[in-house]
Amino acid sequence: MSSDREALKSDFLAKHGFGRARREPLSGDASTRAYERLYTPNGERLIFMDQPPALESSVCPPEATPEERIALGYNAASRLAAGSVAAFVTVAAFLRERGLSAPQILAYDLDAGLAVLEDLGDGLFASLIEHGEPEQPLYEAAVDLQAALQQSPPPAVLSAGEASWPLLSYDTLALKIGTDTFLEWWPQFAELAPFSADAVAEWDALWAPVWVRGEADASVFTHRDFHAQNLLWLPERTGPARVGLLDFQDALRAHPAWDLTHLLQDARRDVAPELETAMLDRFLSQRPTLEREAFLADYRALAAANAARILGRVFARQALLGRAQYRAYMPRTWRYLERNLADPQLAGLKRWFDRHVPAEARA
Numbered sequence: 001m002s003s004d005r006e007a008l009k010s011d012f013l014a015k016h017g018f019g020r021a022r023r024e025p026l027s028g029d030a031s032t033r034a035y036e037r038l039y040t041p042n043g044e045r046l047i048f049m050d051q052p053p054a055l056e057s058s059v060c061p062p063e064a065t066p067e068e069r070i071a072l073g074y075n076a077a078s079r080l081a082a083g084s085v086a087a088f089v090t091v092a093a094f095l096r097e098r099g100l101s102a103p104q105i106l107a108y109d110l111d112a113g114l115a116v117l118e119d120l121g122d123g124l125f126a127s128l129i130e131h132g133e134p135e136q137p138l139y140e141a142a143v144d145l146q147a148a149l150q151q152s153p154p155p156a157v158l159s160a161g162e163a164s165w166p167l168l169s170y171d172t173l174a175l176k177i178g179t180d181t182f183l184e185w186w187p188q189f190a191e192l193a194p195f196s197a198d199a200v201a202e203w204d205a206l207w208a209p210v211w212v213r214g215e216a217d218a219s220v221f222t223h224r225d226f227h228a229q230n231l232l233w234l235p236e237r238t239g240p241a242r243v244g245l246l247d248f249q250d251a252l253r254a255h256p257a258w259d260l261t262h263l264l265q266d267a268r269r270d271v272a273p274e275l276e277t278a279m280l281d282r283f284l285s286q287r288p289t290l291e292r293e294a295f296l297a298d299y300r301a302l303a304a305a306n307a308a309r310i311l312g313r314v315f316a317r318q319a320l321l322g323r324a325q326y327r328a329y330m331p332r333t334w335r336y337l338e339r340n341l342a343d344p345q346l347a348g349l350k351r352w353f354d355r356h357v358p359a360e361a362r363a
Helices: 003-015 066-072 074-078 085-097 125-130 135-149 172-190 197-216 258-264 273-286 292-320 324-341 344-356
Strands: 022-025 034-039 045-050 105-109 114-118 157-160 163-166 220-222 231-233 243-245 252-254
Touching (some): 003 045, 066 074, 085 114, 125 231, 197 292, 258 273, 258 292, 292 344
Antiparallel strands (some): 220 252, 231 243
8 A cells, every 4th residue: 555545544443533442454355445443432433444435436417328338347337336425325324213223333435435434243143144144034134134125116326414315226238248248258268269249148148138138127226236245143133133234335217126136146156046035025925016026037037137246347368367356256146147047038048158158167
C-alpha cells in the first residue's frame, strides 16, 4: 500500500473519531477491497472498509447504450458497482430500513472509498455449518429473508444522506456478458482450442431465451452474491433479521430466482439436491403469485448461466492469475451445471457442452 493511501486512511479515521483504534487486517477475497477490524479504546469492535476507486473500471451510467457499456468495460457491461462506497452505503440503508441486518454505516467518504461499519461478527453460515451447526435452519432463515424481501418492488434509486445509487436491472446484456466469460476463460484454463465462430453463434442462440427471460422478470431486489460465505447468523435477533448480510454493493433488480441460484447451488460448498428441493418448495409456498413450473424452469436455466459465469470469470480466470485455491471449487460447479442441463428444456445447451467441452476438460 502506498504511503499516500495509508495517510488518507489515517486522516479519515482520526476525523471521525477512530484515530486511536487498534487496526487488524482481515483476510480478503478476489475483489479490490480490503478490510480491517477496528478495536476502539472503549472496547467496541468495528469494520474499516477500503475500496480505492482507481482500482476498478467505470460503472454503468443509467442511460448508457449497450455499445457504450461494452466500451466502458466489464463493470459497466455487467452492471457491477466496481466496489462503490455509494452503492454499499445506499444498499445498506435500503436493507436496514426494511428491518434487515445490513451493517450500520458509522462514517464514510465516497470520493476516498472509505467507510467504517458495524461489525456483525464472525458467524458466517459456511463456518458454522463446517463446525457442526445444523444447516437446514440456516437455509430456512435465508430463504425466508428472500421471500420477505421480494414482497414489494424496490425503488429505482437508493439513497442515504448525500449518497444515491441507481438500482438497475440485471438485463440481457449483463447476463450475456457474464455467461460469455466461459467462452473466453475456460479454453485457456483447460487448454482447449478457442471455440469456433459456429460454436459461438450456436451458444448465443441457445442462451438468448434464458437471458431474455431473466430480464423480462427482473422485478425484485437482488443481493447478487447471496451465499453461505456472505451470510451471518445472528440468533439474538428475530425473523429475517437473524440473517446478517455482507457484500451486497452489486445489488440489482433481477429475476426472483437469481439469489436462490447462489444460495442453493453454492460454488464453495455442497448443497444436497434434497435440501435444494426443500428450500425451493419453502420459498414458493411464501410466493404464491409465482407459477411453480415456470419459476423452476427459469431457476434451472439461470443457475446454469450462473455456473458458466462462475467457471469462466471467477474460477478459471482467477486460477490463471495464480490463485490455485479456486481449482478446488470447479468440480462442484460442474456438477451443478450438469444437474441443471439435465432439464429437457436445456437439452440444446447440454448437447453444446457435450460436443465442445469433453469430460476430461471439465475440472
